Amino acid sequence: MKRTIALLISAVMLLAMPVFAEEDDYEAYYDEEGYEEDYDEGEDSWEYPFEEMDDFESLQENELNYSDIEETLYELEDRGITGDFVYFDMGLMIWLPDFLKESRLSEKDIEEGYVGYYVSEDEETILAVTYHEDLVKDLAELEKAIKKRMEEVSDVTSVRINGIDGLSYYYEGEDTLTIDLIDDYGGVTEFSFYPGSDKDFALIATIMTATIQYSW
DSSP states (O other): OHHHHHHHHHHHHHHTOOBOSSHHHHHHHHHHHOOOOOOOTTOSBOOOOOGGGSSGGGGGTOOBOHHHHHHHHHHHHHTTOOEEEEEOTTSEEEEEETTSEEOOOOHHHHHTTEEEEEEOTTSOOEEEEEEETTOOSSHHHHHHHHHHHOTTEEEEEEEEETTEEEEEEEETTTTEEEEEEEOTTSOEEEEEEEOTTOHHHHHHHHHHHTTOEEOO
16 A cells, blocks of 8 residues: 555656756746755756645645646556546535445445445445535634534635635544535535645645536
8 A cells, every 4th residue: 555655656756747857847847836945066967846835834825726637647547547427416526535435334424424435445444425405604604613523623714626615624533634525505525635744644635625516
């Protein structure tokens, strides 16, 4: 499992590196983009970090769209890192890497609102998805509900994922990074990524989050 994550991280970082055959190419790119990363003169390439999605905190500053990472997913697939979209009855879908396998939901899980539960083979990485109808009226009400329900919540921030409004937050008690998205009827879909304290998985969680969208 850790090898799979490391491979995914390496591939994403590789995709984010512009390659320059000549130093003039670097200087032109530098002047245009304004980057101040170190460049070793005489080298064929320079290392540009995947800044837009280097951790989950990027959600606090940027709205995320599928177009931001669509090409990255294609490139990852070309490098043998595959995944697929899963679909939910409320009309949303999300891309999952193949190392996350669907776990069967019990009747109790379904009663508690779970619509999907995906676990790595070593059970060290999890995505849990829940849905609750008619839960809140707006983001302000959702934020109050979150803080009232969980005292150890931090970094509660409004987000927009592919045009869908919601909140992102970190829940220390469960070590989860969570996205709550509101539909037009007050229903809330919750995507919880565990472990939230793992920065490598936080990168993957951000990529996955950018793929959440309506399936119609």
